Amino acid sequence: MLEIKNLHVQLEEEDKKILKGVDLTVEPGKVHAIMGPNGSGKSTLSYVLSGRDGYEVTEGTATLDGQDLLAMEPEERAAAGLFLAFQYPVEIPGVGNMTFLRTAVNAQRKARGQEEMSSTEFLKVIREKAKELQIDAEMLKRPVNVGFSGGEKKRNEILQMAMLEPRMCILDETDSGLDVDAMKLVSDGVNALRDEGRGFLVITHYQRLLNHIRPDVVHIMSNGRIVKTGGPELALEVEENGYADILGEAV
Amino acid sequence: MALPQVKLDATEARLAALALPAGGSWITAAREAALARVREMGLPGRRDEYWKFTRPDTLVQPEAPKAALFSHDEAMPFLDLDRICVVFVDGVFDEEASDDLGAAGIEIERLAIAGAQDIHWARDLYGKLEEAGQNPVMRPLAALNTAFATDGVAIRVTGKAEKPVSLVYHHRSETSDAMLHHVIRLEQGAELTVLENGPAAARFNKVMEVDVADGATFHHVRTQGRDHERRAATHIFARLGTESVFKSFTMTANGVMTRNECVIELTGDDAVAHVAGAAMGDGDFHHDDTVFITHDAVNCESRQVFKKVLRNGATGVFQGKILVQPEAQKTDGYQISQSLLLDDDSTFLAKPELEIYADDVACSHGSTTGAIDEDMLFYLRARGVPLKRAQDLLVLAFLAEAVEEIENPALRESITVRLQGWLERHSH
Ligand SMILES: Nc1ncnc2c1ncn2[C@@H]1O[C@H](COP(=O)(O)OP(=O)(O)OP(=O)(O)O)[C@@H](O)[C@H]1O
Ligand SMILES: [Mg+2]
Numbered sequence: 309m310l311e312i313k314n315l316h317v318q319l320e321e322e323d324k325k326i327l328k329g330v331d332l333t334v335e336p337g338k339v340h341a342i343m344g345p346n347g348s349g350k351s352t353l354s355y356v357l358s359g360r361d362g363y364e365v366t367e368g369t370a371t372l373d374g375q376d377l378l379a380m381e382p383e384e385r386a387a388a389g390l391f392l393a394f395q396y397p398v399e400i401p402g403v404g405n406m407t408f409l410r411t412a413v414n415a416q417r418k419a420r421g422q423e424e425m426s427s428t429e430f431l432k433v434i435r436e437k438a439k440e441l442q443i444d445a446e447m448l449k450r451p452v453n454v455g456f457s458g459g460e461k462k463r464n465e466i467l468q469m470a471m472l473e474p475r476m477c478i479l480d481e482t483d484s485g486l487d488v489d490a491m492k493l494v495s496d497g498v499n500a501l502r503d504e505g506r507g508f509l510v511i512t513h514y515q516r517l518l519n520h521i522r523p524d525v526v527h528i529m530s531n532g533r534i535v536k537t538g539g540p541e542l543a544l545e546v547e548e549n550g551y552a553d554i555l556g557e558a559v
Numbered sequence: 560m561a562l563p564q565v566k567l568d569a570t571e572a573r574l575a576a577l578a579l580p581a582g583g584s585w586i587t588a589a590r591e592a593a594l595a596r597v598r599e600m601g602l603p604g605r606r607d608e609y610w611k612f613t614r615p616d617t618l619v620q621p622e623a624p625k626a627a628l629f630s631h632d633e634a635m636p637f638l639d640l641d642r643i644c645v646v647f648v649d650g651v652f653d654e655e656a657s658d659d660l661g662a663a664g665i666e667i668e669r670l671a672i673a674g675a676q677d678i679h680w681a682r683d684l685y686g687k688l689e690e691a692g693q694n695p696v697m698r699p700l701a702a703l704n705t706a707f708a709t710d711g712v713a714i715r716v717t718g719k720a721e722k723p724v725s726l727v728y729h730h731r732s733e734t735s736d737a738m739l740h741h742v743i744r745l746e747q748g749a750e751l752t753v754l755e756n757g758p759a760a761a762r763f764n765k766v767m768e769v770d771v772a773d774g775a776t777f778h779h780v781r782t783q784g785r786d787h788e789r790r791a792a793t794h795i796f797a798r799l800g801t802e803s804v805f806k807s808f809t810m811t812a813n814g815v816m817t818r819n820e821c822v823i824e825l826t827g828d829d830a831v832a833h834v835a836g837a838a839m840g841d842g843d844f845h846h847d848d849t850v851f852i853t854h855d856a857v858n859c860e861s862r863q864v865f866k867k868v869l870r871n872g873a874t875g876v877f878q879g880k881i882l883v884q885p886e887a888q889k890t891d892g893y894q895i896s897q898s899l900l901l902d903d904d905s906t907f908l909a910k911p912e913l914e915i916y917a918d919d920v921a922c923s924h925g926s927t928t929g930a931i932d933e934d935m936l937f938y939l940r941a942r943g944v945p946l947k948r949a950q951d952l953l954v955l956a957f958l959a960e961a962v963e964e965i966e967n968p969a970l971r972e973s974i975t976v977r978l979q980g981w982l983e984r985h986s987h
Binding site: 360452 | 932933937939941943948949955957958960
């Protein structure tokens with residue numbers, strides 16, 4: 309469903325190449341993990357896929373269910389079913405969490421030609437899902453991410469994902485900053501969404517997350533490229549030996 | 560000191576186009592005294608420090624510049640509120656459209672009628688706060704108003720007023736030049752809300768003097784703008800007694816020239832004064848908030864929250880001062896003025912000032928200019944919120960701190976709806 313071919317990306321502002329030919333395909337129902345050293349381009353890949361400004365694609369393609377992602381506005385990509393759980397979720401003072409989520413859910417529905425969710429239905433659904441993630445009602449009323457702890461922000465990302473029910477979910481280091489219990493909550497949230505029609509791309513530095521969210525495929529990214537692809541055992545190898553061996557091999 | 564010739568000429572040219580309205584002896588005396596103040600000060604000119612950011616020419620010139628009437632069908636605000644309506648069309652009282660003031664349950668009278676009487680309570684207020692407010696900064700347009708205002712309302716409240724008084728201004732003539740002057744007295748422990756809305760005239764000069772006695776509470780919510788070409792110079796003068804509360808909020812959308820001055824003196828201990836404004840301008844919009852708050856008493860709180868959203872070359876001005884006198888210990892003063900520039904063509908000019916002569920005070924002020932935060936915008940869009948909607952959400956979020964100054968939820972909601980309406984009409 310997500311198909312990335314030979315993707316080359318550089319910064320718009322300066323002549324700095326970050327992605328240097330990424331090839332990656334995520335099939336429906338599968339969980340792919342990406343690991344890789346700091347600065348290798350993992351977040352950049354997630355931003356380029358979701359349409360953030362500031363990057364220039366110089367070569368290659370990225371499609372979701374055959375639609376050219378790179379030609380779409382960020383909101384169109386979201387409506388097409390792409391979701392990015394941010395590595396650093398943004399605080400938005402003055403915009404209530406509930407208002408934001410309801411606006412987002414209904415905007416996506418509208419874009420897909422579906423009927424909007426009524427406020428009673430929305431309330432019912434969000435209360436249920438928030439409860440599962442142990443997000444209390446008071447947090448829902450606050451402005452988006454304002455005053456949330458690091459872990460609360462990550463749980464809020466998963467709540468948004470659960471409400472929006474995207475087809476293709478990209479999670480950028482959703483596990484970093486989470487305590488053991490929160491990691492379990494978040495993983496349960498992700499696992500609850502796993503189904504045949506949905507794909508996941510999980511960016512992480514730690515094998516631990518992958519004990520909860522079992523990946524089908526693990527990729528290693530280095531210096532703007534996927535340098536190795538394997539099964540879950542690849543993550544164990546990284547955990548034990550670091551990147552040196554793998555990167556040495558790949559060069 | 561003799562006035563410069565240019566100022567003298569401009570002042571006399573303006574005065575030549577005006578005649579003192581007829582009235583009883585007390586108001587005539589007040590008008591003549593005010594006229595003498597105008598002659599002494601001269602009307603504002605381009606060289607005046609206090610008018611550095613706003614050109615007073617069109618507010619001072621003898622004839623009102625022509626202003627086209629509002630052309631879209633947005634309903635007036637506050638329509639569904641239970642209120643006492645007092646309607647002025649181009650500055651002229653409209654009896655038909657107004658509620659029966661005799662049955663209002665509070666003392667409310669037209670200035671034209673109050674001024675014709677030999678004895679009236681308004682005598683102790685009319686022009687008095689304006690005169691006191693001329694020092695240390697001159698406000699000649701307010702003195703001009705005291706001299707020449709043709710009408711207005713005089714309101715006196717002794718208890719809790721059940722309904723808000725709603726001053727509704729219509730603009731129906733493209734060349735109208737209106738001056739209204741309101742005097743409002745809240746006796747000890749009284750409570751009153753005053754609403755104002757509407758474009759009023761092609762050119763509008765308005766003064767509102769509010770005397771808030773000990774323990775009284777005054778709320779003021781105003782919307783202005785609407786007819787884009789109209790010009791307005793408004794002044795609020797307020798005097799606050801012990802443990803009294805004064806809260807004023809103004810929403811301004813549209814307007815080639817608006818200068819809103821607010822002059823507040825906290826004279827009794829433990830008084831609270833909040834002034835807030837949310838302004839949104841597009842194109843040749845010029846909006847100036849000028850605030851001067853004087854703390855004379857102990858343990859008072861003042862708060863100024865002004866937010867402006869500007870696009871397509873619009874200009875926003877903020878001049879705000881907190882003056883803390885030596886005896887005003889434990890003053891809590893807060894002032895923030897911020898602008899959100901939606902493009903590179905717009906301008907925000909700010910002059911925040913603190914002048915403090917007491918040692919035990921907590922005062923803060925800040926002024927910022929910024930654009931819509933790209934990271935926030937992307938975050939919203941990445942969740943599927945369309946660009947325009949995402950921008951509007953962030954604009955409203957920016958204005959929120961000012962809008963939240965409105966205590967009454969229904970009024971706050973009605974202002975929010977209008978802000979949204981404006982945003983929808985003015986696409987980015
Ligand atoms: N806007 C930018 N300006 C300058 N450099 C940038 C920008 N965006 C990314 N980079 C650089 O591109 C490289 C890849 O960054 P990216 O954030 O994608 O790495 P990452 O793999 O997600 O790292 P981490 O594991 O630390 O999150 C880094 O060297 C980073 O400094
Ligand atoms: Mg990263």
